[in-house]
Amino acid sequence: MADAQVTRIVLADDHPVVRSGLVALLETLPGIEVVGQAGDGEAAVREVALTRPDVVVMDLRMPRLDGVEATRRIVADYPDVAVLVLTMFDEDALVADALAAGARGYLLKGAEQHEIERAIRAVAAGGAIFSRDVASRVLRRVTPEPTARPLPQLTPRERDVADLIAAGLSNTAISERLTLAPKTVGNHVSAIFLKLGVATRAEAIVRAREAGMGGRT
Structure with missing residues (x-):
């Protein structure tokens, strides 16, 4: 990444009001810069290719290409880019799908500013972080598709x-x-x-x- 002192962010959410609110929030945080925005999964993949951010803040339910598949493509093509899911949905299957696709974190919309900041900095540093509401389920169960491969929950x-x-x-x-x-x-x-x-x-x-x-x- 271009500047080790600045965490560069792409925001992917199909609601412009949500994106605007996140931009306003992130602009108040030191060392964080929003370098791109996307309204669907295909646009998110393109923005990552163009800007090579440190973190993508990714919604999951989006048109054209959903956030899970967008995450899978981004992680496959740009493994140094961390994906932090920020969504309204906390169903077990969706959490498992996002994690299997390579997401480094999973927060629910409505998280406090300090939670979002902590999550961004954690995944940018190579860690993994989940909201309290989903963390215990993530650790207890990741539901893989039936397969003969060892440890199928891993990529x-x-x-x-x-x-x-x-x-x-x-x-x-x-x-x-x-x-x-x-x-x-x-x-x-x-x-x-x-x-x-x-x-x-x-x-x-x-x-x-x-x-x-x-x-x-």
């Missing part, structure tokens, strides 16, 4: 990283093995911990090995 790249974690590799070694930036590896590790419901690398290794991972050399 394909997260499974690559988890496999190497299970094999005992450090983040630096994983970065070199997969030709990824160290920050990108750190972001994947944070997401893996969240999705597996673990707090330490040792616990992640156990979970991954129980799923049959760690056979890489």
Whole structure:
């Protein structure tokens, strides 16, 4: 990203009044700059391609392309861009879909200004954060589609990283093995911990090995 001191934001919401309110809110926060806005998922993907922000604040129910699919495309093409969901909806399935698509955070509209600021700064730094209303459900259950793949709640790249974690590799070694930036590896590790419901690398290794991972050399 261009300036390490400024967190650059793209806002994606199909309601202009909501976008205007978020812009007004974010402009009061130091070190945060809104560099793009989008009224639907396709526009959000384009804005990310044009501006390469640090964070996308993403609604989920939008026309043309919904926020879940937009998140999936953004995370696949720009893994250093963190997606923070800000929506009215807290259904378990929708939370699970957004998380599986690669979202780093999930807040409900109506969150206080300090909650939104804290969430933006957390996901920009590679962390993951969820509103109190949905956090316990996220940690307790991520509902994947039926599949024979190990740890199916992880994205394909997260499974690559988890496999190497299970094999005992450090983040630096994983970065070199997969030709990824160290920050990108750190972001994947944070997401893996969240999705597996673990707090330490040792616990992640156990979970991954129980799923049959760690056979890489």
